[in-house]
Amino acid sequence: MAIILYDLAGADPALRFSPFCWRTRLALAHKGLSVETRPWRFVDKAAIAFSGSEKVPVIVDGGRVVADSWAIAEYLEEAYPDRPSLFGGDVGRAHARFINAWADAALHPAILRLVVRDVWSVLDPGDQDYFRASREARLGATLERIVQDREARLGAVRQALEPLRLVLAASPWLGGEAPSYADHSVFGSLQWPRCVSRPDLLAGDDPVAAWRGRMLGLFDGLAERAAVA
Amino acid sequence: MAIILYDLAGADPALRFSPFCWRTRLALAHKGLSVETRPWRFVDKAAIAFSGSEKVPVIVDGGRVVADSWAIAEYLEEAYPDRPSLFGGDVGRAHARFINAWADAALHPAILRLVVRDVWSVLDPGDQDYFRASREARLGATLERIVQDREARLGAVRQALEPLRLVLAASPWLGGEAPSYADHSVFGSLQWPRCVSRPDLLAGDDPVAAWRGRMLGLFDGLAERAAVA
Structure with missing residues (x-):
């Protein structure tokens, strides 16, 4: 099942420019994990309220919810230790x-x-x-x-x-x-x-x-x- | 045999303040290596000419001469792999x-x-x-x-x-x-x-x-x- 990523979008939903979401996009690709992005706007606080965060990136990996690009990177390293390492120890x-x-x-x-x-x-x-x-x-x-x-x-x-x-x-x-x-x-x-x-x-x-x-x-x-x- | 460190000194030879030499002092201590420092002055180019460098830190470890604090750290990690690691990989x-x-x-x-x-x-x-x-x-x-x-x-x-x-x-x-x-x-x-x-x-x-x-x-x-x- 693909990991869901709430990803900041512009007026054009295809335009994804957030520096923090890009960190997460690349970390997911680094781990070889498939992702399904959900375009998100600054005012959509309600859409990610379940995460306890008011900002993206937020990921949903099965039953696990993680917000904040650094916390996501640490989570991915821990949850997928057999995939290529993000940190090298x-x-x-x-x-x-x-x-x-x-x-x-x-x-x-x-x-x-x-x-x-x-x-x-x-x-x-x-x-x-x-x-x-x-x-x-x-x-x-x-x-x-x-x-x-x-x-x-x-x-x-x-x-x-x-x-x-x-x-x-x-x-x-x-x-x-x-x-x-x-x-x-x-x-x-x-x-x-x-x-x-x-x-x-x-x-x-x-x-x-x-x-x-x-x-x-x-x-x-x-x-x-x-x-x- | 102690490693020799050419270490920038003030008018008072006991005064050692170079930021680059301090990196090396601490790296040597981190590796648990004993050191013998030689006070060095900016104009003493001749004293370290053997190293090919005009600046300190310069170390002499038996027959091996290494100049530049970063190069010294890499050298110590490679030469003393069984001592506590400086880099963790x-x-x-x-x-x-x-x-x-x-x-x-x-x-x-x-x-x-x-x-x-x-x-x-x-x-x-x-x-x-x-x-x-x-x-x-x-x-x-x-x-x-x-x-x-x-x-x-x-x-x-x-x-x-x-x-x-x-x-x-x-x-x-x-x-x-x-x-x-x-x-x-x-x-x-x-x-x-x-x-x-x-x-x-x-x-x-x-x-x-x-x-x-x-x-x-x-x-x-x-x-x-x-x-x-």
Whole structure:
């Protein structure tokens, strides 16, 4: 039986851009598990109330419900120990938690300030008011004002990716010789602008762009085939 | 036979503050290896010319010479596989490389701008000219000018530590239930200002300060017993 994934969607239900849901999509594919996604909107709190969470990703695996991309990754590793490992052991998992936290705390907020207006523009009208109000309150300015200095902020985002470049100079994946959940975690943050925003965040000759290209090709091009706005 | 470590020293040869050498000190202690340190100064290029490196840490382990803190950690893990692991496997090592790169690319430059004048002040007079010229060229201002807005920059450094806090909310060490090389790597960056600079970089109630306290206590208080300026 396929695992059900509640997956953030735009006005076009095929448009799936959430960085956190992308982490889970790739983790499921990494484990070779089949998935049935359910498009979800920000205002659909009722649809996932059974999970105790107000946000996606939420998965339902038979009788088991798990919310939050990190908790889902830990659940999958534990529930499917015979499938390819996401973490490569306890220390690998602990270290991946840091990389995941770095994406959350350093990368995500910087990219949000570039793409927040583009995200708004692809949302269902029912979601747009919710998204504008909550993000403008959190960021302390209108969406239009936040993205006004996009060009100036772009350099800071590219600079924030520097640890990634240092790693990619030594190995093809954050997981070393093969992708790990650390790759999926950071990739989610780059798939997000790729799905909703133009022009590209990355310079063409950036090693991070080459790595993203490898990530896009994984699992028969799962991320590459994703709808873009 | 003890491993020899060339270790950056101040005017007081007992003062050892290099973040990179601290990584190696802790890695050696983690492996339970005895070490004989040789105080080294920036201008002593000739003393380590045999290593092919112009910087410390450099170790000599019998006939084997290894320079660069990351290369040393990989060497120790490979040469002493029966001692406590620094990485917990290949994926753990790959992930640790990211955390190490984050310390190098995000944390280190931010802390440098706070402590660069304090570092200068503890150096041997022979090193002070070299250090001032090289750092002023790299940072594009006088040491005194760089640290002028220390207070303003302090918030940015504390903010940069946020991924660490997210991890420490879930586990006591970056390595999970026990310290790993990731802990030693990041700790090195905090031991550096602790040895040369007042006041403390961290607020007393910061979970990062509690973790640093645990790090200071490891290996019979190896880092806690370090000389401070």
